[in-house]
Amino acid sequence: MSDNSLFEPYALxxxxxxxxxxxxxxxxxxxxxGFVPGDxxxxxxxxxxxxxxxxxxxxQISQQGQGxxxxxxxxxxxxxxxxxxxxxxxxxxGGRIFLQLWHVGRIxxxxxxxxxxxxVAPSAIRAETKTFVNNGFVDxxxxxxxxxxxxxxxxxxxxxxxxxxxxxxxxxxxVHGANGYLLEQFxxxxxxxxxxxxxxxxxxxxxxxLEVTAAVIEEIGAERTGVRISxxxxxxxxxxxDPQAQFDYIVDQLNALGIAYIHVVEGAxxxxxxxxxxxxxxxxxxxSKTYIANNGYNLDLATSHLADDNADLIAFGRxxxxxxxxxxxxxxxxxxxxxxxxxxxxxGAAGYTDYAPYSPASxx
Ligand SMILES: Cc1cc2nc3c(=O)[nH]c(=O)nc-3n(C[C@H](O)[C@H](O)[C@H](O)COP(=O)(O)O)c2cc1C
Numbered sequence: 198m199s200d201n202s203l204f205e206p207y208a209l210x211x212x213x214x215x216x217x218x219x220x221x222x223x224x225x226x227x228x229x230x231g232f233v234p235g236d237x238x239x240x241x242x243x244x245x246x247x248x249x250x251x252x253x254x255x256x257q258i259s260q261q262g263q264g265x266x267x268x269x270x271x272x273x274x275x276x277x278x279x280x281x282x283x284x285x286x287x288x289x290x291g292g293r294i295f296l297q298l299w300h301v302g303r304i305x306x307x308x309x310x311x312x313x314x315x316x317v318a319p320s321a322i323r324a325e326t327k328t329f330v331n332n333g334f335v336d337x338x339x340x341x342x343x344x345x346x347x348x349x350x351x352x353x354x355x356x357x358x359x360x361x362x363x364x365x366x367x368x369x370x371x372v373h374g375a376n377g378y379l380l381e382q383f384x385x386x387x388x389x390x391x392x393x394x395x396x397x398x399x400x401x402x403x404x405x406x407l408e409v410t411a412a413v414i415e416e417i418g419a420e421r422t423g424v425r426i427s428x429x430x431x432x433x434x435x436x437x438x439d440p441q442a443q444f445d446y447i448v449d450q451l452n453a454l455g456i457a458y459i460h461v462v463e464g465a466x467x468x469x470x471x472x473x474x475x476x477x478x479x480x481x482x483x484x485s486k487t488y489i490a491n492n493g494y495n496l497d498l499a500t501s502h503l504a505d506d507n508a509d510l511i512a513f514g515r516x517x518x519x520x521x522x523x524x525x526x527x528x529x530x531x532x533x534x535x536x537x538x539x540x541x542x543x544x545g546a547a548g549y550t551d552y553a554p555y556s557p558a559s560x561x
Contacts, residue, residue: 201500204528207249207510209487210420210457212293212368214249214510217503218524219460221491221514222252222297222371222425226329226543228269232257233279238269239286240550244521246292249510252371252425252460253283255299255378258358259351261317262379263309264301264337265329267543271296271358277365284366295369295423296362298355298413302379303340303388304433306330316340317347319382319389319396319405324434326377329542345393348405351379356412359422369421369457372410374447376466377433380406381426384443387436399439399446407450419455423489427462428480429473440475448483458487460512466492467515481507496527522554531555 207214229235242251257263257270270276280296287294303318306328310316318340327334343351355372362370374380382388383405389396395404406424413422428444429437437443451459463477464470470493481488490508499511517523519536526533532555540548555561 202503203496203499203511204524209250209293209510210369214293215247215291216249216524217510218249218499218527219489219491219510219512220245220248220251220517220523221512222254222373223514223518224254224265224268225541225549226265226267227545227549228267229279231273231275232263232268232270233273233275234269234283235279236282237546237550238279239282242283242294243286243290243292244550245517245523246287246290247522247524248292248517249524251287251292251294252512253294253296253367255297255373256358257299257301258354259300260309260311262300262354264305264316264378265542266309266331268299271298271361271365272354277361280362280365280367288366293368295371296365296367297371297373297425298358298362299373300351300354300379302382304328304337304378305340306335307338310338314341317343318379319343319391322388322390324377324388326434332543342391345395348395348408352405352408352412355409356416359413359416363417363421369423370413370417371423371425371460372406372413373425374406375425375427375432375462376430377435380409381435384447385435385437386439399443402443403447403450406447407454410451410454410456414454414456420457422456423458423460424451424456425460425462427466429464429475430462430466431472432466440473441479445479445483448480452484452486456486458489458510459484460489460491463490463492469493478507519552521552526555529555532561534561
């Protein structure tokens with residue numbers, strides 16, 4: 198048994214978490230017709246409710262915001278009802294759950310867009326990456342640059358989605374500002390060459406993320422709002438020439454807005470933590486509330502980062518796929534089960550809800 202602070206309760210905004218382990222958002226492409234999460238999704242999250250906090254898979258705020266097949270939405274009544282089953286199931290198990298709000302921007306495909314149109318982006322620059330559509334990985338489609346007059350509508354879609362999330366029973370929302378999606382496409386200069394108030398300077402590139410965050414706060418309150426960022430991650434073909442200046446500024450502004458947490462993907466998402474030099478301590482010092490650290494953590498790294506006060510909470514992604522009882526396994530020192538790469542994206546129960554808790558008898 199371990200007596201380390203990873204397993205101690207923690208007050209996040211107005212909710213108390215039973216431990217400092219967060220389930221990171223994991224897209225699993227199993228929504229039903231109308232992009233509604235089904236009963237199986239409620240079962241999947243309930244199995245993982247011993248996490249101090251679950252952050253849901255990324256969930257599109259509009260059809261335009263969708264970039265992969267069978268991902269869930271939060272913009273129709275049916276989607277709200279589907280999510281209500283999820284939040285009820287998690288709460289019945291004593292868990293807490295935030296919804297991750299997502300607009301993919303240029304990481305999409307014409308087959309997923311309204312009327313088969315091009316995906317939208319800050320600038321008409323295609324990403325060198327693939328999306329998952331029609332049951333296979335294909336190049337993303339050529340995007341078009343958003344007109345200035347369209348931006349307020351997207352901000353409003355985030356605002357409405359946050360309201361819908363609370364209606365569906367979520368404890369809060371996480372604005373997805375990471376991993377090469379729309380809000381990061383604005384923030385990083387490799388994908389933003391606009392010459393209006395939303396491009397150019399660090400301040401201008403940050404404007405969209407801050408307007409969205411302010412709208413969400415206005416709707417549901419700062420204590421129920423978090424933001425995910427990935428300062429140096431090249432995920433989804435993105436680049437930034439000045440990440441330290443850009444993200445120091447972003448975090449200063451998010452701190453001023455008073456949000457409950459920042460969720461920082463340290464390094465390349467799902468890859469090396471040291472992909473590029475970056476001072477995460479600078480973000481930690483600039484932000485007075487909760488710092489959630491993610492990327493490549495195991496028990497030892499999580500324990501030492503909490504002990505050194507580098508973070509308040511540690512988010513684990515991939516380990517939660519094959520280990521619904523990850524918290525108990527980490528606490529008891531049980532081995533972690535691997536997951537099957539073939540069943541990550543899409544399908545049914547196989548590789549989704551059929552991973553068993555640890556069994557001392559079998560040693561697995
Ligand atoms: C299958 C899979 C799906 C993911 N989906 C999301 C997502 O929906 N939103 C997000 O912000 N990150 C997503 N990520 C990134 C994870 O949240 C996390 O940052 C990454 O796996 C690194 O953490 P880990 O080393 O603990 O796995 C995904 C990662 C994987 C492996």
